Amino acid sequence: MSQGAARSTRLPRWGRVALAISLVLLALALPRLTSSGYAINAMITTVRWMIFALSFDLVAGHAGAVSLGHPVFFGVGAYVAAILGPRLGLTFISDMLLAAVLMALLALLAGIAFFRIRGVTFAIGTLGAAIIAQLIANNAFTITRGPMCIQGVARPELTIPFTETTLRVAEPIQYYYLSLPLLFITIIIYLALTSSRLGRAFTAVREDEVRAFAVGVSPLRYKLLALTVGAGIVGALGSFQAHYVTVVCPSEMSLALTTTLLIIVFVGGVGSFRGVMIGALIFSILPRLLEAGGTQAISPALQQVVYGVILVAVMVFMPGGLDDLVSRVTRRLRKAGPREEQQP
């Protein structure tokens, strides 16, 4: 990552490759270590939040536009799978692709409109859009069945290439393995867009739009790129979610999702791949720990309080998020030599 170059915590190339391979192997092996459906559901949730947060961070962390309406693309993506999918007779994969394409187009239109406003006003504008979208989902009864939800979304059926067999996906572990390719694709896209030349251009747009213009970067173009790609990814994820829980409700685009996204990204480390992944991991596991093994030791309302306290504490004591903490710790461990003397 371009910003990463500034930090002295980068692993050498072989180290990063080795780390990536072992993490992929771990992700593949993880469900084999447990037979508990609860644990596997927790893994699916974790993967889901990783995809969700990475797609959000493309916009918030790299294009520097904190959109509070990100879950709208998730919810509408889920509705695309539930409403359009069966009518068009689409399969699981083509459903996801359709949701991705439609959400990217929706984001393009929304972006052209919303990127005319900046900073806090942009955040408030997208918040308004999210509220409106949820109102529509709740009240357009003939289309979405409102709070009654659309039920009975088909479970995925995959035809295995070169054979006649069709695999009916129903078990959590199967869903887990279906979600992994989506995560890997998301990671590849995220890293491709945020490193090297594109990463530099995104940093420019985020840090100083005026200066970005002066070096030939069009801020609007890069913001639209981040928003359309982010929306496409999360649209596909919404479609996956619809096929997983088989029910689509207006709550799929609720602002509670926005809150969690903000917490994951800002506590983890905004604009940092490592930070976002750590944040998603923690905030997928934490609610289950707070539930203390399913006995609901802490009520959901109190859970929100715990989240709030964590968010405030992180913002006050380590504005760079957990990623920054990790950097500082590794730097200290390596006892990196003092930075080169600067000449005036």
Add this chain to the structure above:
Amino acid sequence: MSDDVAAAIVPPANVPAQGSPLLVVRGLLKRFNGVVAVDHVDMVVNQGELVSLIGPNGSGKTTLFNCVTGFLTPEDGRVSFRDEEITGARPDRIALKGISRTFQNVRVFPGLTVLDNLILSVQQHQEDSILKRALRTAQIRRLEAESTERAEFLLEKVGLARVRDVPAHDLVYGQRKMLEFACALISDPELIMLDEPAAGVSTALVDHMKRYILELHKQGKSFLVVEHNMGVVMDISERIVVLDYGKKIAEGKPREIQENELVREAYFGS
């Protein structure tokens, strides 16, 4: 002061044309809430020329800069660069046509390293396919290597080689100034527009920058410089344009400007 007086004092015929006109500004007008910031200004920078733009604070120099580089849209008048009209074009487009600029209040990207700041200033000029960039093709890798080489050459030139990998927000003011200056050069632009390059910079650094500007000028680069430091202006300029209250009140060689009554009046009020 009436327009007639200004016109009488500024005989455009006195201006020797070196090469063909590179940047042509005609009748440029820009107002802010009714206050005229740039008042029908005409000016030319010829190919290979070093022109300075001077005037008291608030005389419209930076506004003119911003109108030329697309950061402001003039209400009237035309700007053309290499015989192509660029009035009201987007600033990123104008930058890519070969006009680079610096800012009065020094702008570098604080979160990028010194090297990344430089490469970013040239990468947009090289290719423009987002897909190629995402896939990091062989062409992109070659361009990155070339840009790095060029950046290192410039860092050597402006004395920043030792802080190559330091994030720009860790630089002191003078270093940022030199970095922004180097960023304005790396894309090999036709016209380099510097907004107060010497402001807030130590005398030694000013001398260094001055020498480098003159060296580039000798190589045929064209400059338009806004500067308050008269020592620098008189030393480097071939031609000086003076603005006061948005109007061009004089134009000529350094010595002619020094002797000009109107210019003295504008600066010292007597």
